[in-house]
Amino acid sequence: MTPPEHRTEPHPRTRPRVVVYGAGSIGCHLGGSLAATADVTLVGREDAMRVIDTEGVTLTGGGRPARHTPAGALRTATGPEAVAGADYVLVTVKSADTAGVARRMAAHLDPGTVVVSFQNGLRNAAVLTTALGGHAVLAGMVPYNVLRDGPGAFHQGSGGALMLDDRPQATDLVAALRAGGLPVQPRTDMREVQHAKLLMNLNNAINALSGLPLRDQLGERSYRACLALCQGEALAAFRAAGVRPARLGTIPAAWTPAVLRLPDALFRRLAGASLRIDAQARSSTWEDLRRGRPTEIDDLQGAVVALAARHGLPAPANSRLITLIRLMEAAGPEQARSWRGPDLLAEIAAPRR
Known part of the structure; x- marks a missing residue:
């Protein structure tokens, strides 16, 4: 397992740097979708990241052809240090882990980093906002189902558009997600x-x-x-x-x-x-x-x-x-x-x- 900072040489800075914190099924699906349009780091458990380092990420379902991102095209990490320098951190951990993750990554976030909660439940964006002080925190919603169906393989079993707070800080992320083939709806009613x-x-x-x-x-x-x-x-x-x-x-x-x-x-x-x-x-x-x-x-x-x-x-x-x-x-x-x-x-x- 290589150190959590970076696995490969960084991509050109014309692409947003996105860290997916909590690289389970949803996190790997988002990261794999963004791989062609953003500089992506997946943060997850050591055993899971070892699989990504070996197998890459394969995405199926969702009405799109199968897509494979080879090993090495995605950085992987296991610790909060990986969020340093990120433009966006997409939080996809289980709700019970949100407060702990926020505490661990707070010291490593750049001042301008935007944090996005793509999690289930009602309280995660508020928990992140409280823990991260002045950082912009956006609420997001993933409507579809994703299950891991093999080593590094993730299957989207239902459809729908991602939803995200309609705020200026989200502009580059929305563009990258759409370019990666994911429909996105900016919303002004994320609480509802x-x-x-x-x-x-x-x-x-x-x-x-x-x-x-x-x-x-x-x-x-x-x-x-x-x-x-x-x-x-x-x-x-x-x-x-x-x-x-x-x-x-x-x-x-x-x-x-x-x-x-x-x-x-x-x-x-x-x-x-x-x-x-x-x-x-x-x-x-x-x-x-x-x-x-x-x-x-x-x-x-x-x-x-x-x-x-x-x-x-x-x-x-x-x-x-x-x-x-x-x-x-x-x-x-x-x-x-x-x-x-x-x-x-x-x-x-x-x-x-």
């Missing part, structure tokens, strides 16, 4: 976008518990009814907090629980776009459990439970899903249970004593 994404991500735990690919799981009414319960609790908490989630698809957020409960055939007619997902796609929570890693359940279902509690509201379905995921985390990948839709619905809908 993040709440809408949280509604979508409440399916992550349900998908993991089902053991099914996303397309198959969302095709079954009983699993969608589980998601409808979770989203209904979240929407009630959002209303109490005065938040109106952004409309990210064809159906307004407030209507989604009712649509999810429709019979399968009618759901396919009204919300067919929800099922236009690659047959390989699964949730990040499924991948975390399969690989024996902690999940982000505290920043997904946990965020709903916490917000509901602040406003004196119950969130029993989300609370029960937290318990079920915690049990699977403790059991480990070999003991993972796959829940049938009717059984999972009965489990999270039943009154708790």
Whole structure:
């Protein structure tokens, strides 16, 4: 493993220097997409970076031809020193790691570096802003699913455009992302976008518990009814907090629980776009459990439970899903249970004593 500073000679400075901090599936997908248009460094675990040094990065899916970035075309690093000199740092670590990462890289950031949170959850941009003082911090959102499907290989299983705070500091990054083939929507309502994404991500735990690919799981009414319960609790908490989630698809957020409960055939007619997902796609929570890693359940279902509690509201379905995921985390990948839709619905809908 070479030192964390730099692996190769730097590219010409006409290209933005981008550091992706947290080079898992999403981070490697972003970094691999940017490799042709930016000077990219991936920061991640030593074993994962060793694979990138050997295999490079191969990206598939997303409606685009397979793309391979050879070993050596991307720098890799394992420590926070790699952020020195960066124009942009894209933070893609799990939410629980955000504060620690911010503390570690704070001393190495140049004054003009822009930090972008491309993470799940509602609080990461605020955590970064607090920890990094005067640095510009932008909120971003990745709408699609990416899973690692081989050494250095990452598959995008669903579509959609990246979303990012519409601020002048984002201009060069937006241009580089678009040149790398990634659609980007600058937004002035990222708070509302993040709440809408949280509604979508409440399916992550349900998908993991089902053991099914996303397309198959969302095709079954009983699993969608589980998601409808979770989203209904979240929407009630959002209303109490005065938040109106952004409309990210064809159906307004407030209507989604009712649509999810429709019979399968009618759901396919009204919300067919929800099922236009690659047959390989699964949730990040499924991948975390399969690989024996902690999940982000505290920043997904946990965020709903916490917000509901602040406003004196119950969130029993989300609370029960937290318990079920915690049990699977403790059991480990070999003991993972796959829940049938009717059984999972009965489990999270039943009154708790």
